[in-house]
Structures are given as structure tokens and as C-alpha cells.
Amino acid sequence: MALITDQDSGLVTETNSSGKSYTLPFILIVSLFFLWGMAHNLDSILIPHLRKACQLKNWQSTLIDTSVFAAYFLMAIPAGMLLKKFGYKNSIIIGLTLFAGGAFLFVPAANTLSYPIFLGALFIIGCGLATLETAANPYATVLGDPAGATTRINLAASFNGLATIVGPYLGTIFILSGKEYTEAQLAAMSAVERANYFAGEAASVKVPYIILGCVLIAVALLFKVSNLPEIKNKAKEETSGGSFLGALRHRHLLWAVIAQFFYVGAQVCVTSFFIRMAHQGAHFDEKTAGTYLSWLYGGLFVAGRFIGTFLLKFIKPNVLLSVFAVLATLLCVVAILGEGGYVIYALGGVGFFMSIMFPTIFALGVEGLGDDTKPGSSWLIMSIVGGAILPVIMGLIIDSNGDNVQSGYIVPLLCFLVILYFGLNGYKIRKQIVTV
Known part of the structure; x- marks a missing residue:
């Protein structure tokens, strides 16, 4: 997974005109x-x-x-x-x-x-x-x-x-x-x-x-x-760059931070237990499971980035994000309740529909922030801490259910519901709600 950094940073190269x-x-x-x-x-x-x-x-x-x-x-x-x-x-x-x-x-x-x-x-x-x-x-x-x-x-x-x-x-x-x-x-x-x-x-x-x-x-x-x-x-004077805490007065940024936290957590949960899921749910040996993680999940994730980027030319970002969140949720249901090889195909499909989520949430979150764009970007980058927390919760659920790996996929399922809410409502730019 690459982090997205503020590209409007006012940086230029000294050698642009040197012909190098x-x-x-x-x-x-x-x-x-x-x-x-x-x-x-x-x-x-x-x-x-x-x-x-x-x-x-x-x-x-x-x-x-x-x-x-x-x-x-x-x-x-x-x-x-x-x-x-x-x-x-x-x-x-x-x-x-x-x-x-x-x-x-x-x-x-x-x-x-x-x-x-x-x-x-x-x-x-x-x-x-x-x-x-x-x-x-x-x-x-x-x-x-x-x-x-x-x-x-x-x-x-x-x-x-x-x-x-x-x-x-x-x-x-x-x-x-x-x-x-x-x-x-x-x-x-x-x-x-x-x-x-x-x-x-x-x-x-x-x-x-x-x-x-x-x-x-x-x-x-x-x-x-x-x-x-x-x-x-650049020699020109930059703006103040906004306030780090004050940036969260933008309601849509606050929801983007929440959605990004759950997205990164969901992605890490899906991949962290993919091999064990393939072994337990589809009865694959670990070598076969690793191959499916690479070529099925990885291949569909990469394909999703290209196809999703193409679709974004015709579909509003929040709409495509919502559709992909719904489909990822349904595939998690299949992974939890299903049995056999199609459980792993469901997780591969989840990879496809997760592919556009990080950059789309990021872009919607920083839209219209003005001087708060840079601190808003920092909040969205820091929200990847979801990848440190949610997999542990998933592991605890699996352990508490007698090592039933499928039961743990309730965690990414709930994450996708949060992302769905962001795509339907949380992304909307409204009046600032917090004074810091």
C-alpha cells in the first residue's frame, strides 16, 4: 500500500532548464x-x-x-x-x-x-x-x-x-x-x-x-x-498552512480520517489472514495459499487500480467508492459464510474493490480545505495507524472463536460499512463543526 503526500508543495528543481x-x-x-x-x-x-x-x-x-x-x-x-x-x-x-x-x-x-x-x-x-x-x-x-x-x-x-x-x-x-x-x-x-x-x-x-x-x-x-x-x-511567501487541530473542524475531513483508518485496517486484515483463510476455509496447503495471495489477490488489486482509475473518468468518486464498498461487504459475507475454493475467490474480489479506496478517500477528504490542506493531509496519513490496531482485534476474535479464521472477517466487513457511509454522506462538504 503508497502514502499520498501534498503535491502542491511549491517545490521546483534548480536544474529544470539545464537540459540534464x-x-x-x-x-x-x-x-x-x-x-x-x-x-x-x-x-x-x-x-x-x-x-x-x-x-x-x-x-x-x-x-x-x-x-x-x-x-x-x-x-x-x-x-x-x-x-x-x-x-x-x-x-x-x-x-x-x-x-x-x-x-x-x-x-x-x-x-x-x-x-x-x-x-x-x-x-x-x-x-x-x-x-x-x-x-x-x-x-x-x-x-x-x-x-x-x-x-x-x-x-x-x-x-x-x-x-x-x-x-x-x-x-x-x-x-x-x-x-x-x-x-x-x-x-x-x-x-x-x-x-x-x-x-x-x-x-x-x-x-x-x-x-x-x-x-x-x-x-x-x-x-x-x-x-x-x-x-x-519557491521564493514566494507561502500561506500559513492552516492549523493541525483546527483542520478537523471540516466535517468531511474528519469523516475521511475515520474512513481511512478503517480502510487501512481492512486491507491489512484481509491480507494478513489470507493464507490461513485459504488453508482453513479452502483447504489449500500454505504454498498454494501463498500463490493465490500473489496472483489472485495481488493481480486483482493491481487490475482494480487501472480499471477503477478508468471508471473514475465517468463516475463520481463518492459513487464509485460506495459501489465498491457495497461489493466488498458482500464478498466478506461470502468469505465468512462460504466453504471451499470460492471463499478465496471472494477475498481476491475484495482486493479488486479495495484498490481505489485509499486515494479516493484521500482526495475527497482534502477537497475544499484551502489553507488546511497540508494539516488535513497529515491527518489522513497518520490515520494509517488503523493497520496497527484492527488486525489485533481480528486476531482476538479468531482466537476467541476456537481459531475460526472465517469469523474474524467480520472486522473488514464492518470497516467497509464505515467506508460506505463516507461515500454516501460523510464526504459532503458542509459547515465547519468544530472550533479549535
Whole structure:
């Protein structure tokens, strides 16, 4: 999933008229969109895998999401401060270094079979991702003709969507072992056999994350040695930029923040338990389930972005958002009550209908804010903390229902109802309701 940053930031490049090519800098920026997409989509593989390797309850396994998205929430303001102090190029290098450091920490975490170290590593990765996204989104808009800014950032974001397919696919091949034992089978093993099994499961994450860390360091070095265009503020005086708390006096922004909180939570819930749902509801082995997460869910999510973008040329954003929310809700009902392979096809369909929700909610939320656009954008970005909270609730529901994964999908279902309300009513621009 990419964060949306205020693109009307008054930034220009110093080298726009120098005739230099921005091809290499833009390729480097595009690589960042792909890399942080990989990190997020590997989490969907890590949750069922570390649940098995570390013998976790469902709610404990969702702390993987909590670690990453809590880091986004906590790093939002510090990342902006880094950007202001060190500039875009150095902030990107700092973000890549944090990202790589977290990836390398997977080695001691696996060696000691320590879930807290895994969570610490993921938190550091999340801090790196937040820093990268804060810097890379606006930087992509200024690498070339200002008239092509929207095209450039959408092109970059498409590579983020590509990671929805590639991340789970590679994770399925290199992390998931396909070895699954019942509690009775584990109990029948000797202590040494059980220890070797758990150690082997944990060890499978080491090579992929070492490779990822090395790639990140290589990309950071490329940024270090590359002659990237400098960026500076326009000379003209900017407006006050509105009030951070005061922005919430706009009723439609307040509802957009709520809707975005539930959307991000819904997306993370759907993908975090997709593999376990495929195993329990459709009776797929974990390797097959991982393949379906990659090609079915990921493929439909990417297709939904392109098709949804096309439909938005003819259908009002709030109307399309409402229709997609209704259809996603109905597919959640199928996932909860159904049985067999079509349960997984229902979740794949949910991916299709979720694809436009984040940018559409964002756009509707900042519409008409004026000077409050920038603080309003910050609120919408911070609302992704829903990805840290709602999966834990889903895990607790599953645990309280005897490990019935299907029962947990009531959480994304309710999330889509909140989004439906926003599409039908909450998006409307009305009189300001709060004085701060």
C-alpha cells in the first residue's frame, strides 16, 4: 500500500532548464516505490510463517502489522523534520539505511528464535519506510516538467502495486516451507525434532532478508554517488498552512480520517489472514495459499487500480467508492459464510474493490480545505495507524472463536460499512463543526 503526500508543495528543481536528463534519478525513485511495496507485502507471508515458527496465537502474530504501522504513525513528524533538516537525497539515504538495518536484524532474530527481536526489526523497517515515503512522493513530482508531475507519481505508484504480486510470490517460494504439522504430530516428536523444526522454519527468513538488506544498501550507495537534482522552495511567501487541530473542524475531513483508518485496517486484515483463510476455509496447503495471495489477490488489486482509475473518468468518486464498498461487504459475507475454493475467490474480489479506496478517500477528504490542506493531509496519513490496531482485534476474535479464521472477517466487513457511509454522506462538504 503508497502514502499520498501534498503535491502542491511549491517545490521546483534548480536544474529544470539545464537540459540534464532526469531518467536515472526517476528510475532510482521508482525503485523505492517497489521496495517499500515489497516490505509491506512480505508481511502477509511473515504473519502465518512466524505464527507457526514461534508458536503464536493469532492476535500475537498480528503484532507484525502493529510494529510496522505504529512506526509509520510515530515517525510521521520526525520524518518531516529529517526532510527539512537534511533534504530529500539525504533523507532517502537515511530511510534506506534504517530499512536495511531492520532487514539485517532478521538474522539474530531467527538465530535466537526471538519474536520480540523480529518485532523490533519490523519497527525499524517501518521507520525507514515512513522516511522514504515522506521524501520520495514529492521528489517524484519535481523530476521533470511540472505538467507531468501527476503522471510521474502515478507511474511510480504502479510499481508499488506490482509489489503486491511479486512480494507474496517470492515470499511463498523462499520463506514458506510447506511443512505443516498438527498439534498431535508435534507432540509425537522428540524435543530435538521439534526444536529443529522450529529453528528451520525461523531460519528460512534469513537469506531473503539478507538479500533485501544488501539490495537496499546498494540502492543507498547509488543515491549517494548519483548527481541528483537539488530541490528548493519557491521564493514566494507561502500561506500559513492552516492549523493541525483546527483542520478537523471540516466535517468531511474528519469523516475521511475515520474512513481511512478503517480502510487501512481492512486491507491489512484481509491480507494478513489470507493464507490461513485459504488453508482453513479452502483447504489449500500454505504454498498454494501463498500463490493465490500473489496472483489472485495481488493481480486483482493491481487490475482494480487501472480499471477503477478508468471508471473514475465517468463516475463520481463518492459513487464509485460506495459501489465498491457495497461489493466488498458482500464478498466478506461470502468469505465468512462460504466453504471451499470460492471463499478465496471472494477475498481476491475484495482486493479488486479495495484498490481505489485509499486515494479516493484521500482526495475527497482534502477537497475544499484551502489553507488546511497540508494539516488535513497529515491527518489522513497518520490515520494509517488503523493497520496497527484492527488486525489485533481480528486476531482476538479468531482466537476467541476456537481459531475460526472465517469469523474474524467480520472486522473488514464492518470497516467497509464505515467506508460506505463516507461515500454516501460523510464526504459532503458542509459547515465547519468544530472550533479549535
